[in-house]
Amino acid sequence: MLKILIPTLMLFPTTWITTPKWLWTTMTAQALAIATASLTLLNWDSETGWTSTNPYLGTDPLSTPLLVLTCWLLPLMILASQNHISPEPINRQRTYITLLVSLQLFLIMAFGATEIILFYIMFETTLIPTLIIITRWGNQTERLNAGTYFLFYTLAGSLPLLVALLILQKEMGSLSMLIIQYMQPAPLCTWADKIWWAACLIAFLVKMPLYGVHLWLPKAHVEAPVAGSMVLAAVLLKLGGYGMMRMIIMLEPASKNLAYPFIILALWGIIMTGSICLRQTDLKSLIAYSSVSHMGLVVAGILIQTPWSFTGAIILMIAHGLASSALFCLANTNYERLHSRTLLLARGMQAILPLMAAWWFIANLANLALPPLPNLMGELIIITSMFNWSSWTIILTGTGTLITASYSLYMYLMTQRGPVTTLITAIEPSHTREHLLMALHLIPIIMLTLKPELMWGWCF
Amino acid sequence: MAARLVRIFPACSRVQLGSMPGARFLSQTPSPGAAGSPAGCVLSPADRNDSHGHVEVSCPFFSPQNRDFHGFHKEPQVDVWNMKVAFFFGISVALVIGGTFVHYLPDHGMRQWARQEAERLIKEREAKGITVLDCNYYDPSKIILPPAGDEE
Numbered sequence: 004m005l006k007i008l009i010p011t012l013m014l015f016p017t018t019w020i021t022t023p024k025w026l027w028t029t030m031t032a033q034a035l036a037i038a039t040a041s042l043t044l045l046n047w048d049s050e051t052g053w054t055s056t057n058p059y060l061g062t063d064p065l066s067t068p069l070l071v072l073t074c075w076l077l078p079l080m081i082l083a084s085q086n087h088i089s090p091e092p093i094n095r096q097r098t099y100i101t102l103l104v105s106l107q108l109f110l111i112m113a114f115g116a117t118e119i120i121l122f123y124i125m126f127e128t129t130l131i132p133t134l135i136i137i138t139r140w141g142n143q144t145e146r147l148n149a150g151t152y153f154l155f156y157t158l159a160g161s162l163p164l165l166v167a168l169l170i171l172q173k174e175m176g177s178l179s180m181l182i183i184q185y186m187q188p189a190p191l192c193t194w195a196d197k198i199w200w201a202a203c204l205i206a207f208l209v210k211m212p213l214y215g216v217h218l219w220l221p222k223a224h225v226e227a228p229v230a231g232s233m234v235l236a237a238v239l240l241k242l243g244g245y246g247m248m249r250m251i252i253m254l255e256p257a258s259k260n261l262a263y264p265f266i267i268l269a270l271w272g273i274i275m276t277g278s279i280c281l282r283q284t285d286l287k288s289l290i291a292y293s294s295v296s297h298m299g300l301v302v303a304g305i306l307i308q309t310p311w312s313f314t315g316a317i318i319l320m321i322a323h324g325l326a327s328s329a330l331f332c333l334a335n336t337n338y339e340r341l342h343s344r345t346l347l348l349a350r351g352m353q354a355i356l357p358l359m360a361a362w363w364f365i366a367n368l369a370n371l372a373l374p375p376l377p378n379l380m381g382e383l384i385i386i387t388s389m390f391n392w393s394s395w396t397i398i399l400t401g402t403g404t405l406i407t408a409s410y411s412l413y414m415y416l417m418t419q420r421g422p423v424t425t426l427i428t429a430i431e432p433s434h435t436r437e438h439l440l441m442a443l444h445l446i447p448i449i450m451l452t453l454k455p456e457l458m459w460g461w462c463f
Numbered sequence: 464m465a466a467r468l469v470r471i472f473p474a475c476s477r478v479q480l481g482s483m484p485g486a487r488f489l490s491q492t493p494s495p496g497a498a499g500s501p502a503g504c505v506l507s508p509a510d511r512n513d514s515h516g517h518v519e520v521s522c523p524f525f526s527p528q529n530r531d532f533h534g535f536h537k538e539p540q541v542d543v544w545n546m547k548v549a550f551f552f553g554i555s556v557a558l559v560i561g562g563t564f565v566h567y568l569p570d571h572g573m574r575q576w577a578r579q580e581a582e583r584l585i586k587e588r589e590a591k592g593i594t595v596l597d598c599n600y601y602d603p604s605k606i607i608l609p610p611a612g613d614e615e
Contacts, residue, residue, distance in 0.1 A: 027535065028545040035552035042561040047571050082549065086534060431525055434534020435546055443553050450562060456574060
């Protein structure tokens, strides 16, 4: 673990000491080296689950794919931000990169935490750099509102979690994840116990987000700059899923009854947010709502707690992280050229930028869960386990899959096909940087198709 | 359609793009309408002195002097180096070497071994003609149960 943490910490001196001319080059190189080193975490050498342990940090097959995804995303964020940040003064560029690196550091410690309190502290700490990125580097006035929604939705959900964790520490004596999995489950019969159950999960449900408490997400994703949108969609949402998967193991047996409203909300949210996607005029908003839709499926899978549904949840989280981040990068390539996110403003782009259209195509195919990509595998596994839990869910999940395919195709056809907008008379050609960025997003998805056992988690 | 394409492609590749090298032209519709502000469409303030109604958004990096702009840095030398570094560390190191490392990881949880062992046993049992899998692990005729009625 230290071989990842120490180079990440050393990114701070690199940011501030490198000469301005070579800042982005060195950051890209170092971040990619860290990402390569993080692949060594995939070597799980113990059969008990937890590896790389020291008293505070450890990895297991659930946290490792998310850790690797986090480490992989930092160089991608740096590549994506390079163009729109470079006109700014050098110290502001350095501050921006420092925020991205600090976010990376907190996320590594969050996913590697073995104590739930350390996970909670890191969960909260990631809010601060994200808030600063959204409110300082966002492009529209709505960014302040977006930052407020983002911060207070998450805080309001997670303060009850702090109380619940303190209660748990007092009752059980320890909050180490290695110990909690073997504890006797509490009977959870009184009203206070039920509120404690809810307090354990609300923070993560808000973060996922569950439909109903999802209002912060479209605002935050849309107003954030591209690196903010990427890290929000790819990793921060998965913090909620990861936390839920850790906590829900010890919330049995009350979860059998208490989880019903949340499962229903999650399934209904898939359809509702998918339908909203079909009516969006703002491209980033469409991608943000599609994230809510996919995460609704993950929430439903985690709440029913079967081995297959956990497996499907992890696979879908990783695959969606890469695909959604790719779509935000593509939306940003449009935004940098036209300074608008309106869907209708940039039509027929295939005729103008055909190679970028190829990336649009693959990213949208990944989003609509085309086989054999892991997006489909995760969705299918969750849908199957939900069908096993209750046959009626197939109506909701099946309709959700249909709507997902509809809006993904809609997004592709609106931006790439059709007549070229007469408003556009001259567009800058695609950069090599943008093509590399898309390749580094989409090639790992294809490679993961070939070795899904990296993502299966510890249940399969 | 062809007329629109002819307008677009020469504008990108032609050396002369008007007075400002590397300039992009965005036409400004008279009334952007409701689709303008909510999605954050920020067109640069129109140059009212410009008689043909075009808005000039300067793109200082991609220019006739820097035709091989890769998107990394405005100086061509740094741009090329950044491109090489990004591709080397991103593709050659991370994807290729990292991918090879991941490919040769040991069989965690003996899952692949379990699958291969099951296939081998099935083949062996089918060759011998015995049942492949029986619901009883032990032979029920060999289990000796205590007589009923002796429960104390």
